[in-house]
Amino acid sequence: MNYRKITETPSNHDNLELMDTQTILQKMNEEDKKVASAVEKTIPQVTKLVDALAERFNKGGRLFYIGAGTSGRLGILDASEIPPTFGMPHERVIGLIAGGDSAIRKAVENAEDATKQAWLDLKKHNINNIDVVVGIAASGSTPYVIGGLEEAKKNGILTAAITNNPGAPIARIADIPIEINVGPEFLTGSTRMKSGTSQKLVLNMISTALMIKIGRVKGNKMVHMQMSNDKLVDRGTRYIMEGLDIAYDEAEALLRKHGSVKLALDAGKN
The missing domain is CATH 1.10.8 (Helicase, Ruva Protein; domain 3)
Structure with a gap:
C-alpha cells in the first residue's frame, strides 16, 4: 500500500495500564475532542454527496451503505433509523454488512475479505444507476468494500467512500471520497473509537441533510416520524x-x- 495508514499508527499515549481510571478517561476525552474538527474539514465532500443523493432520491433512487465490522454496523444503524425518524420505507436506505445480518451482533470470520460478496449483496436489491453506494471503512482497504465500490462504478452507479486514511484505496475508487483524518487512536489501532465516532457523525450529517432536502422535515420538526410509541x-x-x-x-x-x-x-x- 502506497498510503500512510494513520489508523494503525501508535497512540499519542502510552503505559495505559499504569494510569488511574480518571486519567484514562481524561486522555480519551482529549482525543475525542479532535473528532469534530476533523469532520468539519469534510463538509465540502459531504455536501457533494447529499446534493447528489437528493437528486437521485427525487427520482426514486436509494442509498446503500456497505461495510464490515464497526463500519458496517454504523451503516446499518443509520439506515435503521430512517423509517421511524422520517417515515421513509425501509428499502430506501439500506445497510449491508460483510457476513450478513448475523455479523451485526457477532463477528463473522474472514467475511470482510470476500471481495465479490458486496456486489452480490447489492444485486439482491436490484441496484440500478439512480442508486448511490457509500462504502465505509476506517482502514480504507477492506476487500468487501473495495469490491463493492469497484463493481458499482463499472455499472454506472455513483459511489462515495468514508474512510479515516486519506488516500486509501476506497477513497481512490469512489466518485466522492470523504476522508476523515482523526489521527491515531487512543488505543492503538482500535478504530471503533475516534474513527467510529467520526463515521457516525458523518452518517448523521448525510442522512439528516438528505431527509431535509427531500422534504421530510418542516421547520426543525420530524413531521413524518412514525407514531410507534x-x-x-x-x-x-x-x-x-x-x-x-x-x-x-x-x-x-x-x-x-x-x-x-x-x-x-x-x-x-x-
Missing part, C-alpha cells in the same frame, strides 16, 4: 400544538385521526 405520540402532539396554536387534546385528536404530524398540520390549516 407513547413518547412519539406525545412529541407529535406537541409539534401540532405549536404549529396550530391549539390545546393538547385537540392536537392529539388531529394526530390520531390523520396518523402523521404533517397530515395533521395540513388538515388543521385548511
Whole structure:
C-alpha cells in the first residue's frame, strides 16, 4: 500500500495500564475532542454527496451503505433509523454488512475479505444507476468494500467512500471520497473509537441533510416520524400544538385521526 495508514499508527499515549481510571478517561476525552474538527474539514465532500443523493432520491433512487465490522454496523444503524425518524420505507436506505445480518451482533470470520460478496449483496436489491453506494471503512482497504465500490462504478452507479486514511484505496475508487483524518487512536489501532465516532457523525450529517432536502422535515420538526410509541405520540402532539396554536387534546385528536404530524398540520390549516 502506497498510503500512510494513520489508523494503525501508535497512540499519542502510552503505559495505559499504569494510569488511574480518571486519567484514562481524561486522555480519551482529549482525543475525542479532535473528532469534530476533523469532520468539519469534510463538509465540502459531504455536501457533494447529499446534493447528489437528493437528486437521485427525487427520482426514486436509494442509498446503500456497505461495510464490515464497526463500519458496517454504523451503516446499518443509520439506515435503521430512517423509517421511524422520517417515515421513509425501509428499502430506501439500506445497510449491508460483510457476513450478513448475523455479523451485526457477532463477528463473522474472514467475511470482510470476500471481495465479490458486496456486489452480490447489492444485486439482491436490484441496484440500478439512480442508486448511490457509500462504502465505509476506517482502514480504507477492506476487500468487501473495495469490491463493492469497484463493481458499482463499472455499472454506472455513483459511489462515495468514508474512510479515516486519506488516500486509501476506497477513497481512490469512489466518485466522492470523504476522508476523515482523526489521527491515531487512543488505543492503538482500535478504530471503533475516534474513527467510529467520526463515521457516525458523518452518517448523521448525510442522512439528516438528505431527509431535509427531500422534504421530510418542516421547520426543525420530524413531521413524518412514525407514531410507534407513547413518547412519539406525545412529541407529535406537541409539534401540532405549536404549529396550530391549539390545546393538547385537540392536537392529539388531529394526530390520531390523520396518523402523521404533517397530515395533521395540513388538515388543521385548511
